[in-house]
Amino acid sequence: MLDLELGEQLEEFARLIRDFAGQRLAPEIPARDRDQEPDPELFAKLAEVGLPGVCTPQRYGGAGMDWLALGLACEELEYVDASCRTALSVHAGLCMTGIYQWGSEEQRQRLLRPLAEGRAQGCFGLTEPEAGSDVRALRTRARREGDLYRLRGQKVWISMGDFAEVFLVFATVDPERGTEGITAFAVERALAGPGLRTQPIHDKYGLRASDTAIVFLDDALVPAANRIGEEGEGFKVAMSCLDSGRYCVASGAAGTIRACLDLSVAYARQRQVQGAEIGRLQLVQQMIAGMQRDYDIARLLWIRAGWLKNRGRRSSRESALAKWVNSERANRCADDALQVHGATGFSEECQAARYLRNSRATMIYEGTREVQTQLAAEYALGYRRDRPLAHPLPAWPDEGPSEGSR
Ligand SMILES: Cc1cc2nc3c(=O)[nH]c(=O)nc-3n(C[C@H](O)[C@H](O)[C@H](O)COP(=O)(O)OP(=O)(O)OC[C@H]3O[C@@H](n4cnc5c(N)ncnc54)[C@H](O)[C@@H]3O)c2cc1C
Numbered sequence: 001m002l003d004l005e006l007g008e009q010l011e012e013f014a015r016l017i018r019d020f021a022g023q024r025l026a027p028e029i030p031a032r033d034r035d036q037e038p039d040p041e042l043f044a045k046l047a048e049v050g051l052p053g054v055c056t057p058q059r060y061g062g063a064g065m066d067w068l069a070l071g072l073a074c075e076e077l078e079y080v081d082a083s084c085r086t087a088l089s090v091h092a093g094l095c096m097t098g099i100y101q102w103g104s105e106e107q108r109q110r111l112l113r114p115l116a117e118g119r120a121q122g123c124f125g126l127t128e129p130e131a132g133s134d135v136r137a138l139r140t141r142a143r144r145e146g147d148l149y150r151l152r153g154q155k156v157w158i159s160m161g162d163f164a165e166v167f168l169v170f171a172t173v174d175p176e177r178g179t180e181g182i183t184a185f186a187v188e189r190a191l192a193g194p195g196l197r198t199q200p201i202h203d204k205y206g207l208r209a210s211d212t213a214i215v216f217l218d219d220a221l222v223p224a225a226n227r228i229g230e231e232g233e234g235f236k237v238a239m240s241c242l243d244s245g246r247y248c249v250a251s252g253a254a255g256t257i258r259a260c261l262d263l264s265v266a267y268a269r270q271r272q273v274q275g276a277e278i279g280r281l282q283l284v285q286q287m288i289a290g291m292q293r294d295y296d297i298a299r300l301l302w303i304r305a306g307w308l309k310n311r312g313r314r315s316s317r318e319s320a321l322a323k324w325v326n327s328e329r330a331n332r333c334a335d336d337a338l339q340v341h342g343a344t345g346f347s348e349e350c351q352a353a354r355y356l357r358n359s360r361a362t363m364i365y366e367g368t369r370e371v372q373t374q375l376a377a378e379y380a381l382g383y384r385r386d387r388p389l390a391h392p393l394p395a396w397p398d399e400g401p402s403e404g405s406r
Contacts, residue, residue: 004303006068006072010068010069010072013065013069013072013073014072014075014076016049017049017051017072017073017076017077018076018079020048020049021076021077021079021080021084022080024045024048025039025042025045025077025080025081025084026080026081029080029081029083029084029209029354030348030351030354032083032208032209033081033083033208033209033354034208034348036202036203036204036208036209037209038083038162038163038209038210038211039209040163042083042084042087042163043087043091043118043121043160043163044118046084046087046088046118047117047118050063050118051073051088051092051118052088052091052092052115052116052117052118052121053092053096053115053116053117053118054069054070054073054092055067055069055070055092056092056096056100056112056116060100060108060109060112060113060116061112061113061114061116061117062116062117066306066310067247067306067309067310068303068306068307068310070088070092070093070247070248070251070306071247071248071250071251071302071303071305071306072251073088074088074089074093074248074249074251074252074255075251075252075254075255075258075299075302076255077252077255078251078252078253078254078255078256078259079255079256079258079259080255080259081209081354081358082206082207082210082252082256082355082358082359082361082362083207083208083209083210083358084209085248085252085255086159086160086207086210086252087121087159087160087210088248089245089248089249089252090122090123090124090159090160090245091115091121091122091123091160092122092248093241093244093245093247093248094122094123094124094168094241094242094244094245094248095115095122095123095124095164095166095167095168095241096112096115096116096122097240097241097243097244097245098124098168098184098228098237098238098240098241099111099112099115099168099186099228100112101237101240102184102228102229102233102237102240103186103228103229106225107186107225107226107228111166111186111226114166115166120165120166121160121163121164121165121166122164122165122166122167122168123158123159123160123161123163123164123166123167123168124158124159124167124168124241124245125155125158125161125167125168125169125170125187125215126138126155126170126238127155127156127157127158128140128153128154128155128156129154129156132368133367133368133370133371135170135179135182135235135238136178136179138170138171138172138182139153139172139175140152140153140154140155140169140170140171140172140217141153141171141172141173141175142171142172142173142183142185142222143173144173144224146224147223147224147225148221148222148223148224149171149185149221149222149223149224149227150195150219150220150221150222151169151171151185151187151195151217151219151220151221151222152217152218152219152220153171153217154214154215154216154217155167155169155214155215155217156201156214156215157201157212157214157365158198158212158213158214158215159210159211159212159213159365160210160211160213161198161211161212161213161214161215162198162199162200162211162213163211164189165188165189165190166186166187166188166189167186167187167189167196167215168184168185168186168187168228168241169184169185169186169187169215169217169222170182170183170184170185170234170235170237170238171183171185171217171234172234173231173232177232179235180232180235181231181232182232182234182235182238183227183229183230183231183232183233183234184227184228184229184233184234184237184238185222185226185227185228186222186226186228187217187220187222187226188222188226191221191222191223192220192221192222193219193220193221194218195217195218195219195220195221196215196216196217196218196220197215197216197218198213198214198215198216199213199214199216200212200213201213201214204361205357205360205361206354206356206357206358206359206360206361207357207358207361208357239316242366242367243314243315243316243319243320244309244319245366246319246320246322246323246366246367247302247305247306247309247315247319247322247323249323249326249327249362249365249366250298250301250302250305250319250322250323250325250326250327251302251306251322251326252362253298253323253326253327253329253330253359253362254295254298254299254302254326254330256330256333256334256355256358256359257291257294257295257298257326257329257330257333258295259351259355260291260330260333260334260336260337260352260355261288261291261292261295261333261337263337263340263341263350263351263352264287264288264291264336264337264340264341264352265279265288267340267341267344268284268288268340271342278340284340287336287337287339287340288340290332290333290336291333291336291337294329294330294332294333295333297325297329298322298325298326298329298330301318301321301322301325301326302322302326304318304322305318305319305322314386316386317375317379317386320367320372320375320376321372321375321376323362323366323367323372324369324372324373324375324376326362327359327362327363327369328363328369330355330359330362331356331359331360331362331363333355334352334355334356334358334359335356337352337355337356338350338352338353338356340352
């Protein structure tokens with residue numbers, strides 16, 4: 001049974017987030033982007049409309065909506081600016097999914113609830129100076145001492161790291177064990193002591209209204225009760241988080257494409273050349289047609305992945321494909337939107353330039369364009385197959401712990 005109608009509840013929700021983002025977030029973005037000043041109140045604003053726990057079951061403090069709601073929120077937030085979507089996607093897509101999917105019931109109540117209720121902001125710390133695409137090269141060490149772990153190492157390019165209270169961090173308990181040593185920890189800033197420090201990265205090419213941090217772990221303390229999953233399960237935890245993070249990037253990218261389409265249509269209907277709207281010119285129409293095509297493809301791709309996730313099914317292939325296609329198309333559409341605007345587009349006063357810079361990041365994080373290309377080829381060639389989830393994502397929202405969940 002296939003139903004492409006979102007239904008009244010989700011349509012209404014999307015309108016609500018669109019109005020919220022347009023009124024509460026959009027006015028500040030150009031100045032924040034220009035001055036490289038992320039909004040310290042952004043997360044609190046997202047919490048005003050229940051976004052931090054939008055697709056978390058109510059029994060863990062969330063709004064009890066579903067994955068399509070999260071995707072719609074990402075699309076609407078990125079329509080304004082990818083920095084707004086990034087704050088939600090690292091919190092809900094990456095950090096919370098890991099704790100929800102791999103955490104115990106006690107951890108879900110203790111750690112997930114404050115995140116879902118918007119009382120704590122989460123982020124995701126996987127990348128290191130020498131370990132990006134190659135997660136196996138991760139070097140951050142975790143040493144157990146009684147009821148504690150001490151974490152030593154460095155994480156880089158961590159979105160929202162300067163504002164987060166909870167860091168889902170990946171460290172190895174034994175570098176000799178390769179991926180089998182990687183372990184996930186929910187590091188709470190309040191408990192980590194002086195061994196946890198963060199520092200913002202400035203002068204980024206794009207996403208300048210978004211915080212991106214270096215996280216220094218110098219004997220940061222983590223209660224053993226905050227280990228997510230068993231020792232050695234961290235690689236699987238990270239990969240399942242990325243399935244959900246890529247879903248958020250993909251749905252967000254549809255927002256960039258729609259924004260570029262709307263900008264370009266408005267400009268093409270008012271700019272006159274040789275006494276006629278430039279929208280009448282075939283080559284301008286070609287760019288606008290491409291944006292419309294790409295929006296429809298992008299939207300269908302992320303909705304397919306969300307549909308699978310709502311049914312508790314694995315979406316690794318579909319989320320990776322959606323992330324790859326949508327991020328590339330968003331970048332292309334932003335480039336075309338700039339072109340439609342002529343010299344006006346070459347100015348930062350035109351939003352197309354900001355969309356172009358921002359969309360470049362989505363082709364790098366959560367698996368680069370090349371990594372996604374490789375994944376798509378490996379699935380097609382049969383070199384890679386998705387096994388059933390070791391810890392199934394319960395259909396979301398669900399009414400009780402599902403079979404196999406922890
Ligand atoms: C704005 C921003 C925000 C970020 N936020 C986060 C965050 O919140 N948390 C986090 O953990 N990380 C985050 N990252 C880091 C991001 O996930 C990594 O930068 C990314 O995974 C790539 O790693 P790298 O930069 O080390 O590049 P490398 O892995 O060194 O790659 C360099 C080049 O080699 C190519 N390459 C690498 N491996 C292969 C391969 N197997 N086949 C073909 N080509 C390959 C890459 O595609 C790339 O072109 C963020 C990055 C940015 C830019």
